[in-house]
Amino acid sequence: MEDLLQDFLVEAGDLLSGVDNKLVDLERFPDDRNLLNDIFRGFHTIKGGAGFLNATELVTLCHLTENLFDKLRNGELAVSSEMMDVILEATGAVREMFNHLEHGGQPPAADPALIAALKLAIAGEAVPAVEPASTRKNGGEGGGENPGSAHEPDWKLLYNAVAVVPKGAADPAAEAAKLIPAQPLEDPEEVITRAVGRRASDRPGASAPAGRREGERQRDNSIRVDTSRLDQVLNLSGEIGLTKNRLNALRSDILSGRNDTETLHALDLAVSQLDLLVSDLQNAVMKTRMQPIGRLFQKYPRIARDLARNLGKDVELVLAGEETEIDKTMIEDLSDPIIHLIRNAVDHGVEDGVERRANGKPEKSEVRLEARQEGDHIVILIADDGRGMNAEKLRAKALQKGLITDEEANTMDERQSFNLIFLPGFSLAAKVSDVSGRGVGMDVVRTNIQKLNGSIDIRSTQGKGTTFIISLPLTLAILPVLLVRLGEQPFAVPLSMVREILPIEIDQVQEVGGRATMVVRGEVLPILPLAGLLGWEQERPPEYGVLMQTAELSFILAIDSFAGREDAVIKSLDDFRPKGVAGVTTLSNGQIVLILDMKEVLGAAGDQRGVARSALVKKLLPQLAAA
Numbered sequence: 001m002e003d004l005l006q007d008f009l010v011e012a013g014d015l016l017s018g019v020d021n022k023l024v025d026l027e028r029f030p031d032d033r034n035l036l037n038d039i040f041r042g043f044h045t046i047k048g049g050a051g052f053l054n055a056t057e058l059v060t061l062c063h064l065t066e067n068l069f070d071k072l073r074n075g076e077l078a079v080s081s082e083m084m085d086v087i088l089e090a091t092g093a094v095r096e097m098f099n100h101l102e103h104g105g106q107p108p109a110a111d112p113a114l115i116a117a118l119k120l121a122i123a124g125e126a127v128p129a130v131e132p133a134s135t136r137k138n139g140g141e142g143g144g145e146n147p148g149s150a151h152e153p154d155w156k157l158l159y160n161a162v163a164v165v166p167k168g169a170a171d172p173a174a175e176a177a178k179l180i181p182a183q184p185l186e187d188p189e190e191v192i193t194r195a196v197g198r199r200a201s202d203r204p205g206a207s208a209p210a211g212r213r214e215g216e217r218q219r220d221n222s223i224r225v226d227t228s229r230l231d232q233v234l235n236l237s238g239e240i241g242l243t244k245n246r247l248n249a250l251r252s253d254i255l256s257g258r259n260d261t262e263t264l265h266a267l268d269l270a271v272s273q274l275d276l277l278v279s280d281l282q283n284a285v286m287k288t289r290m291q292p293i294g295r296l297f298q299k300y301p302r303i304a305r306d307l308a309r310n311l312g313k314d315v316e317l318v319l320a321g322e323e324t325e326i327d328k329t330m331i332e333d334l335s336d337p338i339i340h341l342i343r344n345a346v347d348h349g350v351e352d353g354v355e356r357r358a359n360g361k362p363e364k365s366e367v368r369l370e371a372r373q374e375g376d377h378i379v380i381l382i383a384d385d386g387r388g389m390n391a392e393k394l395r396a397k398a399l400q401k402g403l404i405t406d407e408e409a410n411t412m413d414e415r416q417s418f419n420l421i422f423l424p425g426f427s428l429a430a431k432v433s434d435v436s437g438r439g440v441g442m443d444v445v446r447t448n449i450q451k452l453n454g455s456i457d458i459r460s461t462q463g464k465g466t467t468f469i470i471s472l473p474l475t476l477a478i479l480p481v482l483l484v485r486l487g488e489q490p491f492a493v494p495l496s497m498v499r500e501i502l503p504i505e506i507d508q509v510q511e512v513g514g515r516a517t518m519v520v521r522g523e524v525l526p527i528l529p530l531a532g533l534l535g536w537e538q539e540r541p542p543e544y545g546v547l548m549q550t551a552e553l554s555f556i557l558a559i560d561s562f563a564g565r566e567d568a569v570i571k572s573l574d575d576f577r578p579k580g581v582a583g584v585t586t587l588s589n590g591q592i593v594l595i596l597d598m599k600e601v602l603g604a605a606g607d608q609r610g611v612a613r614s615a616l617v618k619k620l621l622p623q624l625a626a627a
Contacts, residue, residue, distance in 0.1 A: 008049045009102055010222065014295070015042045016098070020091055020302040023084070027305070028316075030079035040069040046094065054106075058097045061110045064118040065090045071122060082127040086117045088302070223328050225288045233288065236281040243274045286475055289329070293371045293378075294322030296331050300342055300369060307346045314353060314364045315346050321371035326378050327475040330452055334380075334472075337445040341382040341468050342367060344441070348428070349466050350386035359463065361385070376474050377496075383467040389460040391417035397428055418458040422446045450550075450599055453479065453494055479570055481585070481595060483563035484546065486531055487539055490563045492585060492595040499547040504558055506541075518556055520547060529558040533601050534580070550599060557598075568595060 019042040026035050047062035065087065071077045093114060097107035109115075113128075121127050250267045301317045308315035326334075350356075350365035357363055370381040395409045398420045404412075412420075420426055424443040449456045454472035473479065473496065481492035482501075502520070509527065510517050516527040527545065531538040542558035568585035582597040 005053060005101060006222075008053060009098055012046045012049055013098060015046055016091060016094060017295075017298045018042060020088075021298050023088060023091065024301040024305050024317075026079060027081075027084055033073060036069055036073035040066060040073055043069065053101070055097065055101060057107050057109045058094065058101075061090060061093060061097070061115070064115065064122065065094075068118060068122050071124075077121070077124055080127070083121050086114070086121055086127055088306075089114055090118060223289065223291065229284065229288050232284045233281065236277055236284055240274065240277045240281065243270055243277060246270045247274065286477065287325075289327050289475065289477065290325035291328045291331060292322060293324050293326045293331070293380075294319075296326075296334060296338070297322050297369060297371070300338065303339060304342055304346055304367060307343055311347060312352060313346065313350060315350055316364060316366050317342065318366055318368045319370075320368065324371040324373055324378065326371075326472070327477070329476050330472060333448060333452055337448045337470075338369070338380070338382065340441050340445050342369065345382060345384040345386070345466070348386075349384035355387075373474070374471075376480070378472045378474060380470040380472070381467055382470075383465060385465040388462040388464055388466055389418055389421075389458070390462060393428070394418065394420045398423065398426060401425060415458070418460055421458075422456075452476065453496060455496075477570065479568045479585075479595065481566055481568045482546065483566060483587075483593065484530065484557070484559040485561045485563055486534075486536060487560060490587070490591070490593050491530070492566070492568055492593050493546065493548070493557070493598060494595075495565065497548045497550060497598060499549055499554070501562070502545050502547060502556075504542055504545045504556070518545070520556075523554070525554055525556050527556045527558050528602075531558075548598065550602070568593075570595060 019039050022035050022039050022042075026032065026039070029035060043062045043066040047059055047066060050058040050062060068077070068083075068087070072079060077083075090110075093110045097110075100107040117127050247267075247270050250263065250270060253263055254267070297319050301319070304315060304317040345367045350367065351359070351361070353363040356365065366385050368381065368383045370383070372379050391412075391414045394417045395404070395412060398404045399406065399409050403420070403423050403426060421428075421442045422445075426442070446456055449470055449472070452472055453476065454470060457469045457471075458466065459469065460466040480495040482495050482498050483490045483492055485491070504518070504527065508518055510519070512524060517524050518527055519525075525547070529538055529542055531542075540560070542560055544561065545556040545558050548555060548557050566585070566587065570583040570585060572583050573581065580597055580601040582595045582600075585593055585595055587593055
């Protein structure tokens with residue numbers, strides 16, 4: 001039954017996401033019979049699966065919604081904005097019921113007001129406004145995107161239980177007697193239990209890692225693979241088996257004394273064939289990890305629609321490149337950054353209708369979400385046709401908040417000014433709202449993108465709009481790296497961060513502000529010795545530099561020598577990972593090499609405690625070699 005439940009949740013979740021997108025389209029094309037039929041079939045299919053699982057309340061809700069769409073598609077009713085609000089609220093309630101099923105319980109009955117509104121709509125009567133779930137629960141997006149919302153603590157109740165002294169009491173000691181109840185006091189844990197939802201010891205999975213909140217959605221480790229791709233893997237495996245048999249036969253011939261030219265030539269051909277087959281097998285296996293990014297994109301139109309409606313804006317989210325494939329492990333990690341960028345575009349990027357009309361723009365604004373493959377990278381664009389960014393205003397705000405100095409503000413170019421929005425605490429919002437204003441969003445977006453070995457850039461033109469450009473590797477399993485050496489010890493750095501390699505000549509090194517620098521095509525760049533960043537002693541002056549670029553800065557990484565370029569298969573160190581190390585890989589000669597996380601290495605260099613911790617790298621190498 002557990003397997004059936006998981007299959008239902010995956011398939012029904014995809015169906016409901018598709019329904020959400022079609023509902024957004026239905027608002028624009030309310031008479032589209034194909035849309036009405038597709039939505040009807042979606043609810044009908046979900047109802048059938050729910051009935052098999054005895055989820056009675058889910059069946060009831062889907063049945064009512066299905067009946068409503070049956071009348072809509074038969075022309076007995078017409079779509080209205082009030083009816084759309086009720087339907088969208090129903091899809092949110094269905095998603096909440098999925099969450100209950102996922103966590104092992106039967107879903108409770110839907111909100112009586114929602115059921116009543118659906119029945120009125122089916123009867124063709126006026127539909128009252130239904131309070132959206134996002135206003136009844138904190139943090140809900142898209143009518144139930146937050147799976148943990150049902151068990152969020154009631155902080156107000158907890159606060160009231162703890163802060164029992166009335167505000168403004170002249171003498172708390174004298175007033176205390178009035179607060180003593182006639183009945184015995186409640187068990188304090190009972191008060192906290194009501195506020196938080198349940199005792200920690202009563203929660204399922206209480207022995208799980210401390211970092212996981214109850215109700216938090218676990219990462220989906222399953223994947224759907226086209227059978228043709230599995231057939232390709234099987235065929236290649238069979239051919240590798242045949243080649244292995246051929247090599248075994250040649251090995252026997254050579255061991256028996258046959259070392260003539262014909263035998264050696266046959267051996268060379270077999271080894272070359274094996275090399276090609278293994279490469280093809282590796283590519284085929286990697287393709288099984290790839291998923292259409294459309295599965296990620298499909299939930300965003302509903303989110304953009306709901307936010308635009310709350311802000312009183314007319315915004316259309318246009319999707320493109322949904323067939324572009326991306327590594328499955330990236331899909332969940334990209335979800336939150338893209339949500340935030342879409343919310344940012346709808347809230348800050350595009351103007352309201354009055355401002356757009358005054359500027360000669362169409363009242364309806366457009367936010368475009370596009371994905372495409374460029375070489376060995378995936379590029380995701382989030383573009384709007386709004387007011388654009390004012391570089392001077394950004395610098396002034398950062399200066400006012402103390403995030404930059406006067407000197408930095410005067411020397412910043414436009415691109416650097418745009419990147420100020422990624423600084424922690426930066427916000428242009430005049431007041432804090434439930435959408436923005438706290439300055440804790442864009443820095444998290446950039447951090448999450450960098451964790452995926454990606455980068456984010458901004459292009460903006462005042463009065464025309466802003467585009468955020470996310471660049472990501474095709475896969476996280478294989479990482480192109482540059483191998484550098486400290487003495488005889490090689491290290492790997494991500495090739496995506498490398499701009500060029502150059503020699504370090506003493507007569508070109510200048511001291512600026514107490515730091516060694518070099519001028520490269522008019523740009524003054526700091527020289528950062530890798531030995532110093534890792535807390536190692538510099539045995540001899542570095543001879544080469546790797547010009548590298550992160551989102552924050554460009555710099556020259558000083559090293560002793562190079563060991564080439566490799567496509568590294570990344571192996572995680574899990575909890576054993578020291579600061580500054582992204583993982584390990586094994587070279588063709590069997591040597592184990594650490595893959596450096598340059599962002600963490602640079603961060604550690606600014607913190608002596610971090611430098612001390614990064615010195616663990618040197619201690620780690622012998623342990624890995626012995627493993």
